Amino acid sequence: MAQLDKDDLAQMNEDYFKSLAKERLVEVAKNLHQLATDLWEKRQQNSENSSQPPSLDNPYTSKSTTKESVQSSESEKSETTTEQKQRDESSGKEKKEKSKRKPGKQPGGQGFGRSQPLKAEVIIPHYPSTCSACNQDLSKLDSQRYMGYYVLELEPELFGFRVVTQLHHYYRTTCSCGHCTHAQPGRGYISEVEGRSKDLQLTEYVLGGAFLATFIASLSVRYRMSRTKIQEFLKDWTNTELSIGTIDRCIRETGIACLPVVEELVEQLQQADILHLDETHWYEQGKLHWLWVALSTKTAVFHIGSRRKEELSHLITEAFIGWLVSDGYAAYRSHPKRQRCLAHLIRKAIAITGAINQKAAQIGQWILDDLKKLIATIANASEDNRLIRKRIAGLRRVCHLGKKVDHIKLQALAKEILNDWDAVVAFVKNPDLPPTNNEAERALRHAVIARQIGFGTRTKEGSLAYSSLLSVIETCRLRQINPWTYMASVLALARRGLAPPPFPVSS
Numbered sequence: 001m002a003q004l005d006k007d008d009l010a011q012m013n014e015d016y017f018k019s020l021a022k023e024r025l026v027e028v029a030k031n032l033h034q035l036a037t038d039l040w041e042k043r044q045q046n047s048e049n050s051s052q053p054p055s056l057d058n059p060y061t062s063k064s065t066t067k068e069s070v071q072s073s074e075s076e077k078s079e080t081t082t083e084q085k086q087r088d089e090s091s092g093k094e095k096k097e098k099s100k101r102k103p104g105k106q107p108g109g110q111g112f113g114r115s116q117p118l119k120a121e122v123i124i125p126h127y128p129s130t131c132s133a134c135n136q137d138l139s140k141l142d143s144q145r146y147m148g149y150y151v152l153e154l155e156p157e158l159f160g161f162r163v164v165t166q167l168h169h170y171y172r173t174t175c176s177c178g179h180c181t182h183a184q185p186g187r188g189y190i191s192e193v194e195g196r197s198k199d200l201q202l203t204e205y206v207l208g209g210a211f212l213a214t215f216i217a218s219l220s221v222r223y224r225m226s227r228t229k230i231q232e233f234l235k236d237w238t239n240t241e242l243s244i245g246t247i248d249r250c251i252r253e254t255g256i257a258c259l260p261v262v263e264e265l266v267e268q269l270q271q272a273d274i275l276h277l278d279e280t281h282w283y284e285q286g287k288l289h290w291l292w293v294a295l296s297t298k299t300a301v302f303h304i305g306s307r308r309k310e311e312l313s314h315l316i317t318e319a320f321i322g323w324l325v326s327d328g329y330a331a332y333r334s335h336p337k338r339q340r341c342l343a344h345l346i347r348k349a350i351a352i353t354g355a356i357n358q359k360a361a362q363i364g365q366w367i368l369d370d371l372k373k374l375i376a377t378i379a380n381a382s383e384d385n386r387l388i389r390k391r392i393a394g395l396r397r398v399c400h401l402g403k404k405v406d407h408i409k410l411q412a413l414a415k416e417i418l419n420d421w422d423a424v425v426a427f428v429k430n431p432d433l434p435p436t437n438n439e440a441e442r443a444l445r446h447a448v449i450a451r452q453i454g455f456g457t458r459t460k461e462g463s464l465a466y467s468s469l470l471s472v473i474e475t476c477r478l479r480q481i482n483p484w485t486y487m488a489s490v491l492a493l494a495r496r497g498l499a500p501p502p503f504p505v506s507s
């Protein structure tokens, strides 16, 4: 049977069908039926029944609808690589259907101890400085050691780094007033998660020193390594054994410590003249969420939440009076000074140029040409007002033409441009405005790859930690600052319950 191609379809219309004798018409219908069947089957393909990567799956279709296909393709599954299996497990698809196990070590499961005991290279004593009752200076008095613990700390060296084992000794001193004061490891913010047996408290009383913890967070968030890969890396390259739990704690602690820094960055965002906003889908506990980014030339803030408009208040407040560059998403519409991302419109126009309906394809091409010419005219700083006016009038005219063509996508694009006209052409009158939202899309790119590898986050706390780490790292990159020394100092202070140092403006 002949496979119908684009040219064949373009020649068929109502008049052609009417002109055919019945048996010819049946032949044509058979061909069309074959094509429709092929397309329908192709549309049903997803990562579970074809070689398509999970990133191409529709984020809006719930995982439970694909339940049957998981089971039916069981035999096919046994042939997939172990890596894919791990992916499927971590995606939470199977977890939901097959067991209600919580992630991590199960109660009653065998524990794993350290195979080699830690050996202290440095001993760091901590004495109480003043009496906690009467404020008297205690430095001259005798103290007794009452507790100690090991800390693994990363020490940067001129060329490279090494992991040092520190032994922290804590002393108590009895004052002349009779009161006994204990020096104690610092304690900071407690992060609570509903239903968790033990809350996360920032404290100095942990195995991972501030620099090592920041280093581990960098491997996870910036270099997108899994917990197990980080464990392997530390063992192979620094001869340091850490449990997955300790590694996870390091990443969360660093992220939670950065939360007040992000609040400062959000305030700085409001001062910007131009803000880029964009969002992409994200999974928290396998449920569909959104990862938002707001970006100025010197600051980037990420936020994980729902797709409701209220989430925007985590990024822009009423204090922001500058220009917003965004896509056409309705949540942005209420802001008065807006530039629509033309790259989005151009992509839609390109799709229409491939339409079977030749009239629609032609008008799609005109819209595409007019958008591109308009951007080029402004980019070349053309002062020829007549030329600019001509380009704008041309674009408007083809959109009005497109509205009348019987082609759903073309009509939608034409209406989209005309209904949001001021935001589409805002950059014409304000040459400082970029006509595309490429900056924000680029900023999201890193997280999109992380989502494809790790399938998102598991808890609200994990999302908060991840987005705050992204925000601080990306902002440091925009300001050309080394993020790690700053973040290590933020964590060291947060573990003692102290506020972070101000964010460096630039190097």
Ligand SMILES: [Zn+2]
Pocket (backbone or CB within 6 Å): 131, 132, 133, 134, 135, 136, 175, 176, 177, 178, 179
């Ligand atoms: Zn005293």
